[in-house]
Amino acid sequence: MIFEVWAPRATAVELDVLGGRRPMSAGAGGWWSAEVAGAGHGTRYAFLVDGDGPYPDPRSRRQPEGIFGPSAVYEHARFTWSDHDWRGRDLRGAVIYELHVGTFTAEGTFEAAIERLPHLVELCVDLVEVMPVAPVPGGRNWGYDGVDLYAVNETYGGPDGLKSFVDACHRAGIGVILDVVYNHLGPSGNFLRPFGPYFSDFKGSYWGDAVNLDGPGSDEVRRYFIGNAVQWLRDYHLDGLRLDAVHALHDRRSRHLLAELSEEVDALACSVGRPLSLIAESDLNDPRMVRPLEAGGLGMTAQWNDDVHHALHCAVTGESHGYYPDFAGLAALAKVLTSGVFHDGSYSSFRGRTHGRPFTGVPGHRLVACLQNHDQIGNRPQGDRLPIPALKLGAGLLLTSPFTPMLFMGEEWGARTPFLFFSDHVEPELRESEAVRREREFDGFGYTWDAPDPSEEETFLRSKLDWDELKEEAHWSLLCWYRDLIALRKALPELSDPRLDRVRVEVDPQGKWLVMWRGELAVTVNFAEEPALVPVAAGTVLLSSDEPPTPTQTGLHLPAQSMTISRPTPQ
Template sequence: MIFEVWAPRATSIELSLPDSRRPLRRRDNGWWSVEAPEAGHGTDYRYFVDGEGPYPDPRSRRQPEGIFGPSRVYDHARFTWSDHEWKGRDLRGSIIYELHVGAFTAEGTFTAALDRLDHLVELGVDFVELMPVAPVPGGRNWGYDGVDLYAVNETYGGPDGLKELVDGCHRAGLGVILDVVYNHLGPSGNFLHPFGPYFAGYAGSFWGEAVNLDGPDSDEVRRYFIDNAVQWLRDYHIDGLRLDAVHALHDRRAVHLLAELAAEVDALACSVGRPLTLIAESDLNDPRMITPLEAGGLGMTAQWNDDVHHALHTAVSGERHGYYADFASMEALAKALTHGFVHDGGYSSFRGRSHGAPARGVPGYRLVCCLQNHDQVGNRPAGDRLPLTALKLGAGLLLTSPFTPMLFMGEEWGARTPFPFFTDHVEPALREGEAERRAREFEGFGYDWIAPDPSAEDTFLRAKLEWSELKDEEHWSLLCWYRDLIALRKAMPELTDPRLDRVRVEFDEASRWLMVHRSSLSVMVNFCPDSVTLTVPLGGLLLASDEGVTAGRDWVRLPGQTLAIYRSEINS
């Protein structure tokens, strides 16, 4: 087989095999290659750069001994797929379920996750979104400290394990979205520096050095990330990618990396004959992110929208600190539900400046919205989740909204297990300084930062879902509520209608009730502890969060902290 590596500034590259070392020959554009007929699937190898090393392959497909071990040749063609009838899944009308492979089950593997797919099918979700699966230091990590971006974490089950999970999801009718990180690499085990100018030479964000997307030799750096995206979608049959923190991609080129990636993925979708989705995590509130390429945008299918989360969170929790301050009113929640962005050019007190632009004409499905996700739970000091009552109200609004809803693992039954930040760095300096670094990251967020040690194994173990909680009546009841809401969403076209200009909201700031009108459906929620009676058009009650909700022909009485969905006889 032929080994290839990009190292434009090196004077010599050597391939190290188990029983030999041989030099590579320089080719055009900084690439080096050598043929090794004796090597094949399963062969371990490394590189020496200018006599230094050994280093893993920057495009290593497998790291069986972890980030400090050798690379291993992996042949994608050796895996037998059974998803030949899979035609993909469109994001429109879909619901996403985010999970961390290591914490989703007690075993923390792809194989164990397969055994829980029936639960997700019965819940009614359409996509499974996996937090990053690239190799990381140690045995536990959120995944955003990944290196060796073309490989798969062996702790979870390696490349074959990921393929088996994707294959199983497709057999179950579930699409798969993979969270990928292209704005930085982890601080441990990152051996790209010796090979070439993969980095820009300055801190791109709080998390690490900026990637070289627009400097000298950046053509091949961009290709490194685009080829990585294509690998997941083509070779692992992944249906979409969630792109971490794209606002931390420093790119001043006329054609942004995201636009280049969108064009490449669109071409791949035409080739494989199934829809491929790109979801950006962006806090810019810039509608160009989700404007199609042909209309002058960056071509992302969708983006995460924190504004809806913040408005829902403040309404159901009562929290007002940090960035929640601008979202504490019923007016802000009403704007989030009808306009998508709350900060659409107005003043952001958390940032101390104006922020965002209006999302005029953007269909709601392009905004992925949630009540909880790994960040909004895990970036709290203790990683604590919302209580059951808050989840009932928030889920009622989220799952009847015009957006693409996303749930976080365990949310559907009100899991009591926290999801704090956890790592397992092997270098003492990184391990011992992680807690302090984490506290610095969230200065100004309004938290009294008392958090468990990120490096302690128990911090990770406590994050694992306790599936036995489903035996408790209160957790089972909440699961049934989520199932009913999802079933109603799929049965009523009004609820998946993405046209924001067709959503109408009434509210009372003092009494803290809110009513969302979706054609003939009205979603009424009472956030106060006191009961309220609301006048509605003639009709009947479809679904209620509490048995105490009562309704007449033109009124609905909501006890404190309850939600009801009502259908009028004529469109409101």
């Protein structure tokens, strides 16, 4: 077989394979190659660049011994798929479920996650979003410190494990989105620098050096990341990618990397005959992110919407520290439910400047909204989740909103287990400084930083879901509430209608209640700790989180901290 590697600045490249070192031949464009008889699937190999190394392949498909070991040849065609009838999952009308493989089950593997798919089928989610699976240092990590971006973490089950998980999800009728990180690489095991100009000469973000997307040599660097995205969607049969922190992509070219990636993925979707989604995590509040290429946008299928999360969080918890002050009060919640974002050119007190642009004309399904996700839980010092009463109200609004709703694993039953930040760096200096670095990252957020040490194994183990909680009545009752909400959303077209200009919201001047109108349906919420009279006409109650409301001549009398979905009788 032929081994190839891009190393445009090298004067000599050697291939370490089958017990010996072989010189590689220089070719066009900075590519080096060597043909080796007898090498094939499973063969270990590495490269030496100008005598330094050995290093794993930048495009390594497998790292069986971890990030510091050699690469292994992996042939995609050897895996037998059973999803031949799979036609994909469109993001429109979908409900997403985010999970971390290592903590979703006690075993922390793809194989164990497959055993839990019946739970997701009964919940009626459409897409599972898997947090990053690229190899990382040690045995536990959120995944955002990944390197060897073309490979799959062996701790989870390696490339075959991911394929088996995707195959099983498709058999169950569930699509799979993978979280990928292109704005930086982990500080440990990152061996790209010796090969070429993969990085710029400045810090691109808090997390590391900027990737070289617009400097000399960046054509091939861009192809490295676009080729990575295509691999996941084509060779792993994935249905979409969630692109981490795209605001940290430094690209001054006339054509942004995201637009180039969108075009490539659109072409691939035509080839494979199923929809492929690109979801951006963006802090910019810029509607160009989700506008089609032909309309001058960047072509992302959707983007995460933190404004909806913040407004929901404030409404159900009353918190107003850190980046929450602007979102305190039901008026902020009303604005995001009808406009998509809160900061649309308004002043952001957290940033100390104006922020964002209006999302006029953008359908709600292009905005992925949540009540909880890995960041919003895990970036709290104690990784604490919302209590069940808050989840009931928040989920009721989220799952009847015009957005694409996303749940975080365990949310649906009110999991008590935290989701803490954890890592397992091999180098002592990284391991010992991780807690300090983490505290510094959230300086000014208004927390008393009493987080457990992220390097301790116990921090990771505490974050694993406890599925036995489902045996308890309170947790089972909440799960039934989530199931009923999703079922109602799928049964009634009004609840999945993405047209923001058709959403109407009324709020109590005293901040006790809110009514969101979805067509002729009224989603009525009482946030107060005492019963409240809400001016909504009586009619047919479709679903209630608590005891059904009592109709009166002037409206509905709702129990404390409860909500109801009804079809009021026309007056």
